[in-house]
Every structure is written in structure tokens, then in C-alpha cells.
Amino acid sequence: MTVPPVLPPCVPINCGKDFRQSLKKPSPNYPHGQKARKPRLVPAFTIQAMQKNTRVIPPKKSGLFDLKPLKPSMFRRSYSRGEFPVTIEFTNFGKRLSWKVPIEKLDFHHYLPMFFDGMAEAAYPYSFIVEQGINDLVSKGSYKILPVVPQLIIPIKSALATKRPSVICHVLKCIQMIVTGSDRVGEALVPYYRQILPVLNLFKNKNVNMGEGIDHSTSRGENVGDLIEDTLQILERYGGPDAFINIKYMIPTYESCVLN
Template identity: 80%
Template sequence: MVLLPPCVPDMCGKDFRATLKKPSPNYPHKTKKYRLVPAFTIQAMQKNTKVIPPPKCSVFDPLPPKSTMFRSCYQRGEFPVCIEFTTYGKRLNWKVPIEKLDFHHYLPMFFDGLAEPTYPFSFIVEQGINDLVTKGSYKILPVVPQLIIPIKNALATKRPNVICHALRCVQMIVTGCDKVGEALVPYYRQILPTLNLFKNRNTNIGSNIDHTASRGENVADMIEDTLQILERYGGPDAFINIKYMIPTYESCVMN
């Protein structure tokens, strides 16, 4: 007598019923369409809706480059300067004595070129401002109100190299000219908002070496140095005005 194995079905009733709910592979599965609605509205609580995430503010994104008046004037040959290559490197060759220049015309034009990130404009601007401060520092104080908008426009580009370039030039006029630091105090509300944004913009690189700090291209370090210079040369009202615009700043004089 031969015993046959018991008859066991390949699929139980529960599994069979589960397969009935699955879509057939021969027919495309129809996905349920949702209506896209903006975030933080009454429509977000309705049925069959999908909330669109709010857009990013992109507060640290640099602005697109724009052509400045300095570039246009330089290309037309309105500046009495040219780049001279010597055995010691590059320098600016002035065609007229610097003491005879009209600072009310040329100095704001040079500061307008702070927004230019490319060579040779960046070199001409920084070296030209350095020469004007060195040989005509007594003429800079009356021109300070005309320099605020060019400085503000250069910082508003949010480009690290442009911000460092502009801060170096601000340090030149503050340390190289008398009373300029005190004259800038009423204009802190135009200059300091961008510095407050990038003050702690440091990158954690661990045990590696940050070579931008030695070259003066680290934005956070340049901002800290500039704020300390503004406090030292800005008089008794400098710290309270800096603290109002940048709450995280700590005094380098009182401490």
C-alpha cells in the first residue's frame, strides 16, 4: 500500500484574496493626482492636496555681476593712471601729481570700482585708493559722504573676494586719515548689515590649514578686524553703534 502526500493548496485563501487587490501587470496603474497648493494657506487643509514647500531665501547667494561706472570710465581712458611692470612687481603710474587731483571726483569713482572682482580692475582700485590715501589723506574727510553708497553696493554683492577687497580699502581710509573713523559712525546702518550676515561665516575644516586667513581672504576674519578698527578710530560712540547693528560683537577696547 502506497501512502500519498496530503493535498495542500499552493496558495491559501488569504493570499489569493490579497492578489486580487494588486493591479494587473498588463494594465498601467493609475496614480492619484494631487492638487498643488501654496504653503501656509487654508487650501493646505483640504483633501487631495499636496503642499508646495516654501522657497529658500538664499540670503548668502551672491548677486549677479553688474557693470560699474568705474569700468566704463577706465575703458574710455578717463583715469590718469596705467599699470607699470617693474622688477619689483606691478604698480600704478600716475600721469599727474596726486595732490592736484579732484578727490571729490576721482575717489568716489575708485570706490565704485570695489564691486569689480576681476583683474585688472581690482588691482587698479585697491592700489589707486592706497596711493590717494598715502599722498592726499587730508583731502579724504570731506569726501566721506560720497563713499557710503559705493561701499554699500560692494558689500551687497555678497561675494567673498569683493567683500574682503572692500574691507581692506575701508581699513585704509580709517587708519590713514584723521577723523574718518568718526565720520563713518552715522553711516553704520548702511555699511554694517552685510557684515552682520557674514560675521560668523567660517568653515570647519578640522585639522587642515586655512590658507585664506594668511592671504587676507577669510571673510569672517576680515570683518572682525574691520570692526575692531572702526571701534578704535570711531570715538566714544563707535561701540554702541556697532553693537546695535551687530549684537554678537564684543568690544576690543573695553575687554
Template identity: 80%
Template structure:
């Protein structure tokens, strides 16, 4: 290695800096090793030329993978007395038996179990089926409330926006269409509301643009706000304090 000549007018600091320059006789020049990534809270993190590995992300908003439901298995076996009928005005469900004669304790929880399905035709059959059951057998829904809480919780825990919107619409449907169902859901807020607390303020910031999902009823945050207001209106005097306990940022639409 050729060292630069030491001149009288050259200070010691400049001489030391010149030693760090690569030698012209070395073909590869001056190279530094890349620091190694080591796990945190280990003895390796105290070594030289190392970088501590950052903590992993929690991915709390990450959608969960789709899992087969009992609704899909039962539908493939032909256990549901419904078919999709195509008409001039669109498609609708055609029931093979009168809805009033169905066993709601069996079919209603099965339809709510299908809320976790986000693909056609399952999503269409579930929403239309629940709508028909609520319209023609609303007096039978109240007794089935404890059985539909767990399917609703599983659907919301998928954290898929399409599935959450689908489940919220069905919750609004049974609360507004059946007597005293809103009051019967109050003891089960601890199972239903935690996921709503996560996505309550998840609005997309698109600046001066127009979010068309709001007009189509596909905005998760807007649907959650509407659902909470419906639960408060139909949940009786204890609804607001229980919603406020699970979602501290919620403001009452009745008291205000």
C-alpha cells in the same frame, strides 16, 4: 478580478487586506497615483492626493549678479590718469600727474565705485589707486567721506566674498591712514554694517583641516571682525554703541 476564497478560519481583517493586493490577472499590478503639488493657502490644498508646495528660499546669502559700474566705463574711456607698469618686482600703478594735484571729490568716489568690480585689472587698479591716494593725499579724504559711503554700500551688497574682502581692506586703509575718518564714518554705520552682520559668523567648518584663506586675508568673517575692531578704535567714544546697535553679537575690543 479574482477574489481569494473566503474560508471560515480567515478573519475579516485579513480578508480586507487581501483585497488591496493587485490582481494576478491585471498586467500592470496595483498602482497609486503620485500626489499633485499645489500652491499653499488655496482650495486645491484641501483636495485628496495633493501636497502643498513648500515656501521658496529667501537666498539671503546668494551673491548678486555683477553690474557695470561707472568706474569701468570711465576707465575704458581713458578718464583715469593711471597705467599699469610692470617692473622686476611686480606690477604697480604709474600716475601721469602728481596725486596732490588731483580732484579728490571726483576721483576718490570713482575709485570706491570700482570696489564692486571683482575682475582683473579693475580690482588691482582700485586697490592700488586707493592706497596711493590715501598715502599721498590723506588730508583730502575726510571731506570726501559722504561721497564714498554709497559706493561702499553697493560693493558690500553684492555679497560676493572676493568683493567684500576687497571693500573691507579699503575701509581699513582709509580709517587707519587718514585722521578723523573713523569718527566721520560713525553716522553712516546703518548703511555699511547690515551686510557685515550677515557674514560676521560665516566661517567654514572644515574639521581638523587648515583654512588657508585666513593666512591670505581672504576669510570674510575674520576680515569683518578686524574691520569692526578698527572702526571701534578709530571711531571715538560713540563707535562701540553704534556698532553694537547694528551687530548685537559684537564684543568690544577696547572695553574688554
């Protein structure tokens, strides 16, 4: 009769210690051995971001101030086909527009929205023709502008949506022309503040901090922040009693120039 071999006594403390030490040793079949693994890329604001050996992928930029591409406008196509009764005339005093027909006889419901559609054009000669053309239409046919105001909102909104500083300055100058040069146009624009003012709220504080330097864009009327402030003050003065509360609703940082 064979006696089974006697196993050495197992001490619980030693057995547990040896077992824990064996867990810390890497497996011989593990491909990476002692090399540290690369962190795993995980999206931000998730539970995975709290796990070990992970690296959070930064969220994408909102692109709020990204410039939108410029598309050929109806104004450019119409001008290229020669549908506008206007040409550029060079005089001793500079450039001006020469109208082939009296401005008072023009159909403002057709031509004024077309000029406003060209405000997104930043290249010469379209920018010059648009700004000077609107100035001529306002100065000689101001009484015809009020019925056309609803047709101008979509071109204004589309031009501001490009978020290009040069285009925004161009649009603001044209808005100032029709508001100051025509009666009751400022009041007619109040219901459309929700379409016009959101972009102005983004660029209201868009000023260049030059320290002790001189910002020449201010004297040329090309500083976006200053031009927006001037435009809002004009809209408040000419917009009637409801203008300020509607401007304040869309641009909370605006302070009244009339009440103060």
C-alpha cells in the same frame, strides 16, 4: 378588489447596516475605480494643508545669500576711455601704479569716489588698480579724504550688496585703508553704519570649517569672517565713543575689543 403586496418588515439595524455598506462601494461610473487619487498640491501655512490627500508645496527660498549680478561700473567705463591719469608699471619688485600727475594735485572729490565705485570689479586689472589706487591716495593725500566721506557711502553700499566674498573682502580692505590712514574718518563713518553694516552682519560668521586642515585664505586676507571681525574692531577703535553702541545695534553678536 386587489390586495396590495405585503412588504417585508424592515428592521432598522439591518437597513442602516446595508445603507452604510452601500456607501463604501465605489460608483460604477467613477472613472478611477479603486485607484488612489494623486495628492493635491496646496501652499504651505494654509488651512488647505490640513486637508486629506494633499501635499504641501515647500515655501520658496529667501535668497538672502544669493549673489547679485555684477554691472559694469562707472570706473570701468572711465578707465576704458583713458580718463584716469594712471598706468600699471612692471618693475623688478612687482607691479605698481605710475601716476602721470602728482597725487597731491588731484581732485579727490572726483577721483576717490570713482575708485570706490570700482570696488565691485573683481576682474584684473580693475581690482588691482582700485586697491592700489586707493592705497596711494590715502598714503599721499590723507588730509583730503575726510570731506569726501559722504560721497563714498553709496559706492561702498553698492559693492557690499553684491554679496560676493571676493568683493566684500576687497571693500573691507579699502575701508581699513581710509580709516587707519586718515584722521577722523572713522568718526565720520559712524552715522553711516546703517548703510554699511547690514551685509557684514550676514557674513560675520561665514567661516569655513576645515577641521584639521589649513585654511590658506586666512593668511592671504581672503577669509570673510575674519576680515569682517578685524574691520569692526578697527571701526570701534577709530570711531570714537559712539562707535561701539552703533556697531552693537546693527550687529548684536559683536563683542567690544576695547571694553573687554
